[in-house]
Amino acid sequence: MRFLVEGTTSPWPEALPRAQCSTDPAAPADAVILLEGAATDGLMARLAKHDKALLPIGNFSGAQFKRADYAGPALSEVGLTEFTAKAIDILGRLSELPPPAAPSDRPALEAMAMAFSRESELLADWCPLVPEAVRYPLLEGIPVSRESLEDLAAGDLLRRRPFDTLHLCGHCGSSRLNVREECIKCGSSNLRQTSLVHHYRCAHQAPAEEFERPDGGLLCPKCGDTLRHYGVDYDRPAEIFHCGDCGHVNDEPAVGFVCMDCGKRTEAERADKRTWHHYALTSKGVAALKAGALPARSLGAAIARIMGTYSPRDFRLLCDYQSDIARRYERPLCGGVLEVANYDELAQRLGGRRLNQLFTLLAEIISQTLRTSDAVALSGRLVLVLFAETPRAGVERALERMRQRADETLSEPVDLRIDIFEADDWERFMEQVP
Ligand SMILES: [Zn+2]
Ligand SMILES: [Zn+2]
Numbered sequence: 239m240r241f242l243v244e245g246t247t248s249p250w251p252e253a254l255p256r257a258q259c260s261t262d263p264a265a266p267a268d269a270v271i272l273l274e275g276a277a278t279d280g281l282m283a284r285l286a287k288h289d290k291a292l293l294p295i296g297n298f299s300g301a302q303f304k305r306a307d308y309a310g311p312a313l314s315e316v317g318l319t320e321f322t323a324k325a326i327d328i329l330g331r332l333s334e335l336p337p338p339a340a341p342s343d344r345p346a347l348e349a350m351a352m353a354f355s356r357e358s359e360l361l362a363d364w365c366p367l368v369p370e371a372v373r374y375p376l377l378e379g380i381p382v383s384r385e386s387l388e389d390l391a392a393g394d395l396l397r398r399r400p401f402d403t404l405h406l407c408g409h410c411g412s413s414r415l416n417v418r419e420e421c422i423k424c425g426s427s428n429l430r431q432t433s434l435v436h437h438y439r440c441a442h443q444a445p446a447e448e449f450e451r452p453d454g455g456l457l458c459p460k461c462g463d464t465l466r467h468y469g470v471d472y473d474r475p476a477e478i479f480h481c482g483d484c485g486h487v488n489d490e491p492a493v494g495f496v497c498m499d500c501g502k503r504t505e506a507e508r509a510d511k512r513t514w515h516h517y518a519l520t521s522k523g524v525a526a527l528k529a530g531a532l533p534a535r536s537l538g539a540a541i542a543r544i545m546g547t548y549s550p551r552d553f554r555l556l557c558d559y560q561s562d563i564a565r566r567y568e569r570p571l572c573g574g575v576l577e578v579a580n581y582d583e584l585a586q587r588l589g590g591r592r593l594n595q596l597f598t599l600l601a602e603i604i605s606q607t608l609r610t611s612d613a614v615a616l617s618g619r620l621v622l623v624l625f626a627e628t629p630r631a632g633v634e635r636a637l638e639r640m641r642q643r644a645d646e647t648l649s650e651p652v653d654l655r656i657d658i659f660e661a662d663d664w665e666r667f668m669e670q671v672p
């Protein structure tokens with residue numbers, strides 16, 4: 239076993255056989271050993287540059303490093319033996335996998351290879367160092383985004399298990415937010431919690447401070463009586479929040495967020511949320527790994543690559559906006575839902591690579607048929623299109639052109655099913671938006 243050694247090597251650890259070691263990240267290596275003083279910041283990026291992101295890592299540095307496959311105290315013979323055994327196991331599993339067939343599939347296949355070789359879920363973990371506040375320690379150094387992991391899960395290559403749901407800043411999308419109680423009227427967090435005092439005799443109710451006298455007693459500001467006995471003269475029916483900025487009094491404050499990245503405020507009710515998942519490899523994922531290729535993508539994925547699509551949230555906003563305009567000014571509006579009805583049959587018959595080619599062509603036809611003002615979003619296998627300012631007849635003409643060109647161009651019969659929704663049926667269209 240050849241080791242790449244990071245950290246302080248003088249004095250050289252007795253347990254480490256010098257002949258098997260190098261400190262040059264470019265030198266061939268089977269495993270990485272971290273000694274005291276190893277710089278773990280950016281380590282995975284450096285390893286990735288030398289194609290070593292998947293190597294087993296033994297952490298003997300004494301510092302925490304979550305990506306490590308083995309962690310022990312200062313390097314000893316026992317520790318090295320244990321780590322070596324584990325590394326052999328990991329390398330054995332990695333050697334079962336062929337190199338990725340297509341370069342574009344590589345990050346996703348490497349992410350899955352981490353789960354496979356470590357026999358572990360890809361666990362999400364808190365990370366205050368990044369705006370999204372969540373990271374996957376096992377995936378450090380592998381350029382795979384949350385979106386591509388979700389994509390793999392949508393394709394049944396990974397199985398999701400919820401980690402947590404985080405709120406997002408409405409301005410910059412960060413999840414590094416301070417949660418706070420706010421005045422429901424002006425949004426200030428300058429709230430004082432106090433109690434409401436109720437004077438039985440005159441029925442006056444007000445915040446306690448209006449009753450409080452400098453000497454400590456209570457005096458009714460309405461009738462001037464002194465309040466002596468709790469339960470006899472007065473009671474405190476509720477806890478209230480008194481805004482120090484606008485003076486508003488309320489019994490339940492609002493909840494809001496202040497972003498630690500951009501400093502702006504977002505109301506809790508309006509904040510978007512993002513759910514993060516742990517991911518486990520499925521048998522379909524293992525099959526893809528052993529084939530060295532990702533199976534066919536959906537039509538939606540091909541469209542997203544060619545023309546870009548709206549996120550469900552933005553699509554929803556756009557739809558709401560356009561349907562408002564359509565209603566107010568009696569303008570035409572249509573929504574379309576496209577689906578390849580014979581997807582399963584095609585996938586089975588053509589296999590991944592050919593289906594991808596077919597869908598790339600079809601996506602090109604679709605993107606050339608749509609106008610730049612048409613908005614597209616994806617929901618599973620469905621492709622949702624918003625045709626602003628377009629009557630049904632116009633949409634039908636466009637879709638007919640699309641079908642015709644597909645029939646002429648494509649080598650395989652694609653059964654493109656299309657539902658059209660008009661303004662009076664808008665709710666049913668919106669039900670399709672995830
Ligand atoms: Zn922000
Ligand atoms: Zn009174």
Ligand SMILES: [Zn+2]
Pocket residue numbers: 421422423424425426481482483484485486
């Ligand atoms: Zn206020």
